[in-house]
Amino acid sequence: MATKAYAALLRGINVGGSRKVPMARLRPLIEGLGHGDVRTYLQSGNATFTSGHGDEESLAAELSAAIEKEFGFAVDVIVRDHAYLASVVDACPFPADSLEGRQLHVTYFSGPVAPERFASVDPAEFTPEDFRLGPRELYLYAPDGLGRSKLGAVLSRPALNRGLIATSRNWNTVVKLAEMTGA
Structure with a gap:
C-alpha cells in the first residue's frame, strides 16, 4: 500500500x-x-x-x-x-476569501450525511447565518463567530448528529490541515 x-x-x-x-x-x-x-x-x-x-x-x-x-x-x-481535505476547501459554498476564519466553520462527520437529517432546520430563521451540507461535512457561515451562533447551537444538537461522530473546525484550521497533508 x-x-x-x-x-x-x-x-x-x-x-x-x-x-x-x-x-x-x-x-x-x-x-x-x-x-x-x-x-x-x-x-x-x-x-x-x-x-x-x-x-x-x-x-x-x-x-x-x-x-x-x-x-x-x-x-x-x-x-x-x-x-x-482539499476537496472540502475547494467545494466551499461560501466566499471564504472574503470572510474571517472565525466566520466560517466546517463540521466533519464520521460518515455520510443525508440532507433529510437537517430538513427540520430552516436556515431562513437564522439569517444572516447559513449552512450547506456536503457528503461528509457541513459548512456553517456564522458572521459573529461560532460562540454566538444560534444556528450553530441548533446544528450541534445530539438528535441531529445521532449515530455519527461530529467535530468542527474554523476555516483557518480547515485550510491549514489541507496544506499540512499536501506538503
Whole structure:
C-alpha cells in the first residue's frame, strides 16, 4: 500500500481544563503506531501524519484506542486523507476569501450525511447565518463567530448528529490541515 497523508481530528479535548491530551505526548503516540511525518496543529486536537497501512476508519479506531490506553479516557477521532481535505476547501459554498476564519466553520462527520437529517432546520430563521451540507461535512457561515451562533447551537444538537461522530473546525484550521497533508 502506498503512503498517504492524513489528518486526525480529535473531538472534545483540551477544552475547559478536562480531557487533556498534550500535543507533545500525542506526536510520539502516533509515531509509536508506525506512522511517519507526525505534526500537530494548535492544542485543539489536530494531527497530521503519513501511513502506508489502514484506511480512514481503521486508522481512526487505532488512534482512538491508543489515546484511551495512554490517557485513560475515550476520545472520538475522525481521520481524513489529503484528497478529501482539499476537496472540502475547494467545494466551499461560501466566499471564504472574503470572510474571517472565525466566520466560517466546517463540521466533519464520521460518515455520510443525508440532507433529510437537517430538513427540520430552516436556515431562513437564522439569517444572516447559513449552512450547506456536503457528503461528509457541513459548512456553517456564522458572521459573529461560532460562540454566538444560534444556528450553530441548533446544528450541534445530539438528535441531529445521532449515530455519527461530529467535530468542527474554523476555516483557518480547515485550510491549514489541507496544506499540512499536501506538503
